[in-house]
Amino acid sequence: MTLLYLAIIIWLLPLLTFIIQIFFGNRLPRKGDWVVVGAMFIDLALALVIFGNVIYKYNPDFRAVLQFDWISLGGQDFPLGFVLDNVTAVMLVVVTLVSALIFLYSIGYMKGDPLYSRYFAYLSFFAFSMLGVVLFENLFGIYICWELVGLSSYLLIGFWFEKDSASDAGKKAFITNRVGDFGMFLGMLIVFSALGTFSLEGIKNGVESGQLSGTLLTAAGILFFMGAVGKSAQFPLHVWLPDAMEGPTPVSALIHAATMVAAGVYLIVRIVFMLTPVSTVVIAYIGGFTAFFAATIALTQNDIKRILAYSTVSQLGYMMLALGTGSYAAGLFHLMTHAFFKALLFLGSGSIIYAMHHALHAVNNDADPQNINNMGGLRRKMKVTFWTYLVATLAISGVPFTSGFISKDAILAGTLSFAGRYPQHFLLPFFGFAAAGITAFYMFRLVFKTFFGEFKISEAREHIHESGKIMTVPLVGFAVFCFFAFYTAGNNSISLSSPGEGWFYDLIKPPEQTAMTAAEMPFSEEIYEQEELPAEPGASHSYAIFLSLLIVGAGIVVSYRTYISKTISAETWAAMYPRLYRGMYNKWYIDEFYHATVIKLIFVWSALCRWFDNVIIDGIVNGSARITVIFSWFEGKFDNIVIDGIVNGIANATQILGWFTRQFQTGRIQNYLVGFLIGIFVIIIFRMM
Amino acid sequence: MVDADNIIKDLQFFYPEIVLTVTILFVIIAELIPSIKKKLIIPFLSLAGLLLSIFFSVRLFDVQERFLFSNMIIVDHLGVFFRIFFALASVIIVLLSIPTFKRAGEYYALLLTATLGMYLMASSTHIIMIALSLEIVGITCYVLAGYRRSERRSSEAALKYMLYGAVSTGVMLYGFSFLYGMSGEVNIYKIRDILMLEPIDNLLLLVSVIFILAGIGYKIAMVPFHFWCPDVYEGAPTPVTTFFSVGPKVAGIALLIRFVFAGISVQVSETVEQWISIGDIDLQFMLAVLSAITMTLGNTAALAQRNLKRLLAYSCIAHAGYILMGFTMFTGAGINAVLFYVIVYLFMNFGAFIVVDGIALRLKSENIDKYRGLASRAPYLCFALTVFLISLTGIPPTAGFIGKVLLFAAVIDSKLYWLAVVGAVNVVVSLYYYFRIIKAMYLEKPISADELPLAIPRIHIFLTTLLLIPTIYFGLFWSPLREWTTFSLNFMLSID
């Protein structure tokens, strides 16, 4: 329990620094960056304490929960709760470690920005919300922090708000995330209406006891996944992530590579017990397809951060694929390894961009500092960056002895065994392996184009410098974590070859029971044995290693031949399949599709609402003043009479009645007397009828 | 047979009228003496007469209901109520007229005669008394309408009023002749008693009743007998219009109450305050429809008016419609609401007209455009007018609101929901034009730069205040008024 309180302190510390920073940031020395970074390192230390304790205990079922009343209505209550278990402990370390290093890095990267203190305020706010997602035991709490994560992402993406592209990207990120959150919220509603609780434990009990089952459960699972799709940038809601690269690079590293996007995966990990077969398959397919699909886009991009962004999308797809195919631990494991190497890649790119920016600025060249076509040969100028970058590239490609190798391999093995059991899902391993190959190819393309060859803008060459210590230290720090040894160290041994072993797998146990009971398995006639679930990479492991090595190797080789030895011409390939190339280059036109359909529809619809409001409803009340407006609208469609009929409303009728009445008021007394007489007649006739 | 003793005995219940008659004579004599005429004595003489008459009227409240002078008129609470009402109205009009008609003896004589006529209208039970009293009020009003002889509009108003009135009276008399023919009786109480027993031809009854309604209705400005109203109100001098808007109109209502409830319908039982009309002419529904049409027509026609007097004329038509709502269910509550409403109507309508008169004395115009930005030039009068208009609209916390509530309450109590809804919609419509005046005063910029405060005659300020206080007070504490009307609602004895 003490550990849990410690965790809560970890959570609240960034909030405190956020408040300090927002109100007093500008008045503190060094604009308060030391407060934020210091607090984060304290957090890291605390997280390591917790982790150490957990490792020491070595209890897979360790779980500490703190519940408290939040909203109580007499009839219905909404308690909140925190949880500390092994997954949380691991995540805490990942988040605080990545954050701490990136915060440190930011001191160098953001130097001199006019909103320097605000930047750190936002960073702490992000850390606060992200840690909240990790710590909450309660879906409601998770959702709150989940949205706050989105908010901080919005603030940080749009940090340079004077750039239109940045503010656009921020908005896009937030709204796209909201679409996902919409799903998640509906999922919560389903769960709550069936079980009356948001607590994960309570939901688990409810699912196990069958209070929530069948289609509703499937729907809930898929809806939660929808939230994850938004946050983890899965197809089709992946569009925001590449745009989010408009933010400062450390932000991209922190949020859009390492932590926030992983929240989606984390959520699925948390609710895995309520996934029905159908939902898992949906998750697997979306994940697999995203992995493959994003990789193809990354192939042709030239913006260094965009390539990484698509690669992130792709890697997140992997994690989803893992969760969907039952490789629960592997997915989480990949989350962790990916966090480090992707953060490293981003920070490395940041370092490059920083250097490029200053170099180009020095010679007044307005070329894009992020375009890899403008780079080349940087390995000589920026040694630390190069080497750390290479390590990360190897890791992401899944070269042996890197962290990426073991985690990715576990996933691929998982898909293979899954497909082995259900041959009809052969596409899943295909997606996985194809993406692995393409990843290797484009990552090495990136490395080759950036660090090898000659620098493209020769006059600026002299101005390229390695970044300062404050930026390179985090790079090295992350690079260290790309080695397999950190992960495979088991309880008492270090395993070199077997990815399925090590402390991680001992700590992270898949939930004992899932919603997938045998009777509900719709996609296979085969009846499962309870103990076979979830499918762990086992028998297919060796095939997987072999196959992935082969494909990754091929990717690297092709990349080498294309960009270093130039025996393969990329242009020729592009010219051979122009449509394919253009499709990839333009991100398969997803953005354009959304613009043409959803967004346009919303705008047209809202304009219609306004029109309806101004013209029809007001028109009915106001009457004649609007006739002309309506007339122009309907001109040529209806004739005058119809329109008059529509818009002459109550007020008009009143006016007409008044006018009509006054027509009798001719001023001639004899007309009045006729009216008098006719009035009498009318009354009598009226009464006689 | 009637003997002299009876007549002499009855005279003591006739003091209010006698006082008034004597005052009229004094005024006429005073008018003839030049030295008196110069000294503003006549108005105060009239006031004294009216107040004395009120005094005697109040004393009549203690008297047991009885018929006087061989069933010609009746002394009952209702009649006394209206006597006091008319005398009060006339007091206000006399005061109001002082700046306009300083030394016009005929004017006050005619006004007092009209008041006497209204007294009689409220208490007549005999056909010929009804006709005579109507005619007294009519003739004096025709002349009053044309009191600015040399003004074209004024004399035109007189002509129209006169012709319309003459025809209406003729039609009414023709209608009465049929009632007489059916029953052989000349007292409306008796006519009712006879017709209750005899089988009657509905069409005949209907036509005669409508002919009679035409005579009464034109005084009330009830549709379709309202046509004269806007023209006459616009053309007549403003104090006279003010008088018309309440005096003869309410006299018509008094007569209508008498005619409808004592003449052509009977109370279900002694204890239940519910009447049913004789014959099978469903007068209630007819009145309901007429009421709805009257208020709708008045309100909608008022929407486009630019002349305030004309606008208020249409508003008077609309208010006639509201008041008629009280007749539609033939219940005590309805009549009670009517009585309440006419008092409230006296305050607010007089108030509005007096402000308009006061402003017109200075601006020489009643056009609404002239009222732009007036709030800064005559803040008190504009405030008062706003209150009166709010009250006329029927928005709390004014007496007008309570008046409407009681009317609506009576209607809803009898489950005539459609009429209530029509009434409600009409209130909304009326809001529009009443607030156009308020809008002009407060919301619009003045047309010209002469921002001098208006010098309003003191008597107008005084009268405005006098009317303002009850308009608000009775909006919050209306129990006494209601108790008075309930007390006055005693007119259902039948003839011996």
Place this chain on the structure above:
Amino acid sequence: MITLDSCLIIGAALFTLGFLAVLTKRNAISVLMGVELILNAANINFVAFGFFRSYEIHGVLIALFVIVIAVSEAAVALAIVLNIYRNMRTVNLDEVDSLKK
């Protein structure tokens, strides 16, 4: 021949003709003549009903007062008409329409 109905019909005819005069004559004095016809119609009714209905004398008395009413009305009406004439130099009713709408 001297029945109630015949008297009433004469009254009705007078009433209608009076009304007709009121409605159609331009001259204000002609209109006043129409009014007199209407009042006479009422009087005929009163007297006829009085005669046939109950032999009571009320009808006649009422008719007497109606004549008084007619007299006073005529006097004031003529004064008003003369006043109009003085102001407008016409007694044609369709020209007296400055107050309207």
Place this chain on the structure above:
Amino acid sequence: MSGFDIVFLFFAVITIGSAALVVFSKKITHAAFALMFSLFGVAGLYVFLSADFLAAVQIIIYIGGILVLLLFGVLLTVKISSITITTQSTQRIWGAIAGTGLFILVLTIIIRADWFIPEKDPGDIYFTQSRQIGERLMTEYLLPFEIASVLLLAALIGAMFMIRSEDK
């Protein structure tokens, strides 16, 4: 048809015919004279209805008073130079429709109605009527009698006021 009836008919025709002339004659002086005949006819009818006193009043007041008043009015309101004093008609169509309708309406109710028919012989009241009227005016009808005087007073003041030229 007795002689009585013929005379009655004669009066009826005079009454209605003259009234029609009032309506339809072009010249206002003709109309005034037609009105006189019509009122004469009515007076005659009063005699038939045994209201001889009323008939006298009709002739004296109506013809002698009101009609003369009206004639004065006619003469005062036309320029003396214009010889033809005509009175044109307005809104004839409306008038015709309304008039016809009115006549039909009134006629209908008169004929439909089931009037009370007397059984007694209207014999000797002829000679007592004037006396009765006098008595009643002083007793039962005292109030209307007095009020009528107020009415006449009001009319007097009003008419005088209206006619008098503006002093000041």
Place this chain on the structure above:
Amino acid sequence: MGFLTLITFIPLVGAAIITFLPKGKIALIKKVSVAATGLTLLLTIIMLLRFDRTMPGINKEGQFQFVEHHKWIEVFNIDYFMGVDGLSFPMILLTALLCFLCVFASWNIDRAQKGYFALFLLLETGMIGTFCSLDFFLFYIFWEVMLLPMYFLIGIWGGPRREYAAIKFFLYTLFGSLLMLLSMLAFYFTNEPHTFNMLTIMQNSITYTRTFQYWVYIALFIGFAIKVPIFPFHTWLPDAHVEAPTPISVILAAILLKMGTYGLLRISYPMLPDAANYFAYGLAILGLINILYGAFAAMAQTDLKKLVAYSSISHMGYVLLGMSVFTSAGINGAVLQMFNHGTITAMLFLIVGVIYDRAHHREISGFGGLGSQMPIYTGITSFAFFASFGLPGLSGFISEAMVFIGAFPVYKYITVFAVSGVIITAGYFLWTLQRIFLGKLQDKYKTLPEISGMEIFTLAPLMIIILFVGVYPMPVLNLMRASLNYLIEVVHP
């Protein structure tokens, strides 16, 4: 004199004092206004401390607090009957607070200050009185008393089309209240003995026939719907808001709109339980329409104030949706949303007022990049926008989430669509934020002054409340939950 009489009539006394002050003494007039509203607020806070959170109220006189019950007009059984329960008290709190703040927001009213403040205080009396009244007649009088000052406040101190907006507002609302008047009379006569006592009317609800209930419910509903405003009775609102001066927009949106839903809960529900159940589905659909329609219409606006006005329509939809289900979360959420919307929308209008005072226009497209010129203002605006589109941690989220949670088990599909409204709302607010504050700053705004201390003073309390309720809503929910749970019991046993 009881608390309720005091808080109701202290502003009126203030108004009377102002009326007799000379025109020129503007500082004194303002001081009197501050004193009157401040005293009211103070008393309200004292009441808050004494408020018993366990007494349900609703239809039991003994369960009301601070009750004052005197005979007023005995002939008609009209009483001066005031009292508060958990339904009305949060609203009174809101009213007292906002009126106090709005006096400061009115500081730079530049003409006819005397009339302005007098009317403003009169308005406060009307509003508080409405929330306090337990006698239908009294309720109606206060209800109408609100209209008049509002008319003048919009009409005299409003924008260019103020006359039109003022009369439109008045016509609409008067029509609605007249229907309410008729319904009130119908109740009066249906009860034996006739009474205007709301609680008696509620207790007798079992005796009303269904037809009666349905018709009266519809009439009352139209009256309240205009006030809320519910589609399609809403078109007065954008006009009134756009033309009204800032503090009046605040009052209008934050309190007057609540009158409608308050009326439904206080009057329609407990008095006509059968009808309330019968029409609940329709109410939910109207709520949905309000949410989506308001949101879409807001998105298309180019005038910032109009946008905020439409957002109000949208947000009131949540209240309706929450009310339409008789679940604890739904109704509590709805009333909490009333409270929250009161604070949030007040902030929004104050914010619009700040920018309008500086730039003299409200065209969204006319701004841009203000974020660098007015960072504090930008921060506050973002805060308000976030609160308005339901960002967790701020109060709007809690109530919306509660409404959804409450509504979902009852009306699944409606709720699903309603939840999608949240996306649209976020969309237009973010878009607006972007268009006004983000991007390049235009040259003509380089001199725009930053938000002033006085303005921050009016906004800060609201921000604190929004944040506090967003984090820990229980203090507010505690006030209302006993009443509302009991209300559900009464209406939907």
